Amino acid sequence: MQNTPEPKRIPSMHDVAKLAGVSPMTVSRVLSGKANVRGSTRKRVSDAVAALSYAPNPEARSIAGLKPIRIGFLYSKPSGAYLAEFLLGLLSQASLNNAQLFVEQCELGEPAIAQTQRLIDSSLDGIILPPPLCDVPAIVDLIAEAGIPLVVVASGRPDKRVNAVSIDDREAAYRMTQHLIELGHERIGFVMGHPEQSVSLPRLAGYQAALREFGGDLSPELVAPGLFNYRSGLDAAERLLALPDRPTAIFASNDDMAAAAVAVAHRLRLDVPGDLTVTGFDDTALAMTIWPALTTVRQPISDMAELAVRCVARHVQAQRDLLPHEAEHLLADFSLIRRQSDAAPRVRPPMREWL
Numbered sequence: 001m002q003n004t005p006e007p008k009r010i011p012s013m014h015d016v017a018k019l020a021g022v023s024p025m026t027v028s029r030v031l032s033g034k035a036n037v038r039g040s041t042r043k044r045v046s047d048a049v050a051a052l053s054y055a056p057n058p059e060a061r062s063i064a065g066l067k068p069i070r071i072g073f074l075y076s077k078p079s080g081a082y083l084a085e086f087l088l089g090l091l092s093q094a095s096l097n098n099a100q101l102f103v104e105q106c107e108l109g110e111p112a113i114a115q116t117q118r119l120i121d122s123s124l125d126g127i128i129l130p131p132p133l134c135d136v137p138a139i140v141d142l143i144a145e146a147g148i149p150l151v152v153v154a155s156g157r158p159d160k161r162v163n164a165v166s167i168d169d170r171e172a173a174y175r176m177t178q179h180l181i182e183l184g185h186e187r188i189g190f191v192m193g194h195p196e197q198s199v200s201l202p203r204l205a206g207y208q209a210a211l212r213e214f215g216g217d218l219s220p221e222l223v224a225p226g227l228f229n230y231r232s233g234l235d236a237a238e239r240l241l242a243l244p245d246r247p248t249a250i251f252a253s254n255d256d257m258a259a260a261a262v263a264v265a266h267r268l269r270l271d272v273p274g275d276l277t278v279t280g281f282d283d284t285a286l287a288m289t290i291w292p293a294l295t296t297v298r299q300p301i302s303d304m305a306e307l308a309v310r311c312v313a314r315h316v317q318a319q320r321d322l323l324p325h326e327a328e329h330l331l332a333d334f335s336l337i338r339r340q341s342d343a344a345p346r347v348r349p350p351m352r353e354w355l
Helices: 013-020 024-031 039-052 058-063 080-097 110-121 137-145 169-183 200-214 230-241 255-267 301-320
Strands: 069-075 099-105 126-129 150-153 163-166 188-191 249-252 277-282 295-298 329-331 335-337
Touching: 013 024, 013 039, 024 039, 039 080, 039 301, 069 080, 069 110, 069 301, 080 099, 080 301, 099 110, 099 301, 110 137, 126 137, 126 301, 137 150, 150 301, 163 301, 169 188, 169 200, 169 249, 169 277, 169 295, 169 335, 188 200, 188 230, 188 255, 230 249, 230 255, 249 255, 255 277
Parallel strands: 069 099, 069 126, 126 150, 150 163, 163 329, 188 249, 249 277, 277 295
Antiparallel strands: 295 335
16 A cells, blocks of 8 residues: 655744754744844844745735735846845845845946836835935935835935934944054055945944054045946056055945955956955955955845845835835945955065066
8 A cells, every 4th residue: 555645744934943953932032023133133033034945925925914015126237146145135035024126237327216206106005215315315205205115225424314223334444454554564555435325424434433442543644545346446446556555444334346356466466465455345156256355344135135025015115004204224234245355464575576
């Protein structure tokens, strides 16, 4: 007699809690988008949900009166690595929050304004904006005046009328610069971000504050302009490494520009990190793709996108229930990730003398 296989058991909230090492109540708070949960705990729960393919009971959703939430995601030319991380976070939370995602790309300027108006006219319930669109006042004004819940992500100066998810960019840059000084670096080059993106100045301010506090070189020549893209990173690194007294370390405001600095160093036959330490910001996939792997600030882009979806869902539901919903400004945790691109400075003869 052939044995009939037992039906596969559907994972429960208790299974998620057990795998994540938390209580079922904590799982419930994470899935319902409550803010009073640590970022690391939220990540463990999200990973457990994904590993078990857990989905909340649709009937329970119906009883709770939840309708699908239509969320627009509008972006304009972020780096491929940044966009991939962001989309991963959005998609991981969409089904958990009964959300439908509408992803649109646009060009900056008038096309972005027109595209934003089309999104507003399409009866979306909420909108999420990453950089650089999160820093365009005309776009934020359009959405805010339409009364549509909006979350701006990674803005250094979020509009107080709208929701925001970010990290403390100044503190993150301060901590990375402090790390480089503790390694023994005094002349640390800094590659700025795009002047029209609001995170650029806080990152510069953090770098300068650490130099002042710990005794680094504050020479203006050590700060080079950048645009958050690879090409501008090449130009900035060439400028810094052409200085008569070149820096022993370069801290770039994102990983794309840091990768460009590594490429310039290799072209000049400088060893990284033996002759030059290079560090970045974001911890996108690129940081692990280049050689040597990049020491960087981990901005949890995927986690921030997850927080944005949950934030939109909370505010849409409050709006539907005619409840007050003041704008939330949420801070995600950052961390310093040390890999192979940093080391203490060492005195070596110029390359031409020991080849």
